[in-house]
Amino acid sequence: MASIKNQKLLPKNILSLRSLILLILLGSLGVLFFSFSRWVAQNGWLSPEVYFFAFRSRLFHHASPQEGLGHFFLTYPFLPFLLSLFFSSPLFPPVVTGIFVTLFAIPWLKRFTPFCATLVFAGFLTSPFFLATLCVSPTIILFYALFLNALLTLLSFEKTNLVLYLFLGGISLGLTILVLPLPWWFLIALGGYILTNVRRPFTQRVSLLLVFFFPSMAILGILAFSHWVYSDTSFGFLRASYSFLPHFPPFTWENLRSSLPSLRLWHLFFFLPFLWSMRRERRLLFWGAILGIGNLWMGFPPSVLVTLFLFAAAFLGNTNPFPARNTFLGFSFLLCLVAGWLLFVHNPSSFFAPIPYTDLSLKVPDYVSINRQLPSPSKTLILDHDSFLSVILTTPHPPITSESPLFGMATTHPHLFCDSIVAPHDYENPFPQFEEVWQGQTLKLYQKLP
Amino acid sequence: MSEKPLGELLVEKGFISRREVEQALAIQKETKGLLGEILVSQGFIAPFLLYQVIAEQMQLPYVGKDLGELVSRVEKEVIELFSSQELLRFHFFPLSRREDTLVVATTLPQNTHLDTFLEEKLGIRHVEKQVITPYEMDWLIHFFFQEQFLKEAVTGLFFRSPQESAARVFTPFQWIMFTILVILFSGGLCFFPSLTFTIFFAFANLFYLFNILFKFLLSISGSVVENQETVTEEEIRSLQASELPIYTILLPLHREPFSVIAQLVSSIRELDYPQEKLDILFLIEEDDQETLHHCKKAKPPYNVRFITIPKGFPKTKPRACNFGLLFARGEFLTIYDAEDIPERDQLKKAVVAFRKSPPEIICFQAALNFYNQRQNLLTRLFTLEYSYWFDYLLPGLFALKLPIPLGGTSNHFRTDALRTLGGWDPFNVTEDADLGMRASYRGYRVGILNSTTYEEANSALRNWIRQRSRWLKGYLQTFLVHNRNPWKIMKQSGFKGWLTLQIFIGGTPIGEAASVVLWGLFIFWLLARKQIALPFLPPTLIYIGSFNLLWGNFFGVYLSMLAVFRRNLHELVVFSLLNPTYWLLAGIAAWKGIFQLLSRPFFWEKTIHGLHQESKTSP
Known part of the structure; x- marks a missing residue:
């Protein structure tokens, strides 16, 4: 057959x-x-x-x-x-x-x-x-x-x-x-x-x-x-x-x-x-x-x-x-x-791409540390230009980054929009109603005064 | 014996016209069939007239006029010399024996095979032949073998192979395991709710994960072979009508409205197969006079035989089919439901497929689909499901050499092999699925035929739930039956055969029942997401659960979408988005099936046919 x-x-x-x-x-x-x-x-x-x-x-x-x-x-x-x-x-x-x-x-x-x-x-x-x-x-x-x-x-x-x-x-x-x-x-x-x-x-x-x-x-x-x-x-x-x-x-x-x-x-x-x-x-x-x-x-x-x-x-x-x-x-x-x-x-x-190399090996641990220190419902403003690293943060509110529509206003009046600020290590502008609570190798963390 | 040909005699007596003889002779030239059978099958002459003329031509007595008198002449001890299959095979019924002479009634008096057989079996050299019609022959067999046939139909499988029969729902071991599980689950919910929930969640999700991956693999395998035809149009065209064997069609009928019977008769007439080679059996329950009446009113062709199924338990379709199987004359056999409309060349395709297949393929399953798919939302969703099942999953099972659970109808068998398998299990309410699995576990295979039978999709929700709960109950029966000895199953069909049983047969009802619970939990969690935290659930489980929920549903919807697209049912594509609702209904039916398995395991919930026609005729 x-x-x-x-x-x-x-x-x-x-x-x-x-x-x-x-x-x-x-x-x-x-x-x-x-x-x-x-x-x-x-x-x-x-x-x-x-x-x-x-x-x-x-x-x-x-x-x-x-x-x-x-x-x-x-x-x-x-x-x-x-x-x-x-x-x-x-x-x-x-x-x-x-x-x-x-x-x-x-x-x-x-x-x-x-x-x-x-x-x-x-x-x-x-x-x-x-x-x-x-x-x-x-x-x-x-x-x-x-x-x-x-x-x-x-x-x-x-x-x-x-x-x-x-x-x-x-x-x-x-x-x-x-x-x-x-x-x-x-x-x-x-x-x-x-x-x-x-x-x-x-x-x-x-x-x-x-x-x-x-x-x-x-x-x-x-x-x-x-x-x-x-x-x-x-x-x-x-x-x-x-x-x-x-x-x-x-x-x-x-x-x-x-x-x-x-x-x-x-x-x-x-x-x-x-x-x-x-x-x-x-x-x-x-x-x-x-x-x-x-x-x-x-x-x-x-x-x-x-x-x-x-x-x-x-x-x-x-x-x-x-x-x-x-x-x-x-x-x-x-x-x-x-x-x-x-x-x-x-x-x-x-x-290779002409993208400036950033030493992320130093920056990422800083973000990890910041993530642990942020209070849970915190609203955070990110002033770091490697904004994609902000996704490391797990707070319920999405952080305000340079890509957010509110970024400009949040930068000028941070006390109205956020509780915490993440800024580069060498950031010099002061935030009057915030105090620096932590400093890492590449970043600093500020929190709103009570 | 008269020297005049049969046709001449019939014309002379005015029973048929010369034109009808010429027409029948033309068919005979092509099909090489018997002229008498052709005349009857074409409806040119009534069988009792034909056989009277045949008797006259052969100078033999015609004894079918008075069946009461004929029965009184039958010597029971002579009947006991033969099996019913021998009588059906050689077309005779023994009446009496006088020393070296056996008196028989036969439908084929010129059949020399009968003489040879009788001489070989009993050493009888003188056979006195008397003529009866095939209908009277069936009546005699029915009269004298009814009890034996009924016993065979109901308990044949159980006595020959009790391990394969669903007559006993649970074995003691299965009862013990079931009871332990229920106790552990109930106790766990009371004393360790978190742990119990986690275990339940883990089992359910791991099972779903396997199910999704398995069905995905099947779908891919099924779609790879989608353009490969088991039988091509060219093969059908090159088929000689004279080469075609007798083909038996079993038609179990129960409480069928006239409209359905009329459509059935029309479908039979439409089949592209020599009518005289069709052996069509209407299987009607003894107490169903209404269907019998409708059948007579529809005036089916003369190649249809009415087989009355005696009263008895369980009153199921497989019992009727087993009973009909004992009357089957065909080399091949198929089963259709009353409302089925098979594609015209399906029987020819099956013949070609069988002829070019190895003998271990004992059955070909044709695809099923619906002719009333646009009737309402339910029929649309049902069509989506059937298209996916028959066009992707079953071909996938075949491609991967896995056991195939047969669909309800349009299964084409080698009749002898079907008898060897023991026919259908009358205690199983999805006897078709069970038969497919049994065939596989005995080393046979089921093939897929590239032909479609169109059925009536269930258009009423309650009717659909009834039908679906029966199917799911039957799948559970099949699951329990074949899991009685899992090692044996693994030995016979390997791990993948065993896995198919667990995922495809057991997994379908259990999965659908569990889905209701899981959907409920998911909706509850969704509504109270901020309040309810489930920290005790391991993250791995959440990953698997999320995959199942999101990707499982996505694949389910997408594959059914593709299935209707492939069938050119383009207007149904968008309805596949509503599939989750349909699965929820299936979940409800699964629970009903589970409860029925425990309370009324053999109860056959009849699906009401003809709703399609009713909706068309209602104002």
């Missing part, structure tokens, strides 16, 4: 050779990411963002169980924090993020021949662009990986009608909310695209929109609920400096101003052949533009743009005039890799 067709669909043994290769690959990449981030840290180029996740993790492990709950649910961006939760060292957020992104990329490589897939894989993950960006901003790497994955799965759904792609795409897009709230800007554009460009009846387009966006809406709801439970402020997570929506337009403008001049022509060389070979692919240009603008908005090195655009081009292009497109792509990636490393060795510091 003929064997049943579906037997070939059944899952393979988890201890197969393929799984073993995957484990070895992930292990090797883990060692590479770790070595690179250690080297970056030794040179003082590891970004405050990476320290932030490491210190949040340390804080979580050293807090009391009840305080730990607050740290866990109130930390934002949540996903990178969750990924690095088990490691307190700042060397690990780039490593776990890199591994996570690798896992996301693997299924897409099935579109290439094995030779080409290996080249692309090696070329991308071992490129200095990728490694450096991991150490600059694991958040943005995660964001792009998830967002790109969402777009690719949506396109795959359009091609195959396989609901699994819709599911993965929706979840992927939803998870970006746990990284940055910015996808909402893209979601609006994407919603418009689905409603106007997707060739389906209107009711189907609306339901497609609902299905695709539900995870994002639900995850936003989950975040808001968690924050409401632990801080009474549903959207407190938007206080994270680079996602504070009221500050978004000036923030974007500043980033555009600083990023555009740093875009060098050589950044474009490597993806010009792709542009040429995929010139008829309008969708590619559309998404490429979105990625580019997004990248510039975020103010990260143009290397990120180049890498991501190459990546997107490789996966999105399907009208390529070259018969050996895969080999061509692989070769180009290899070229990118070699050229990238040459440039990196020549001037490594240019690959």
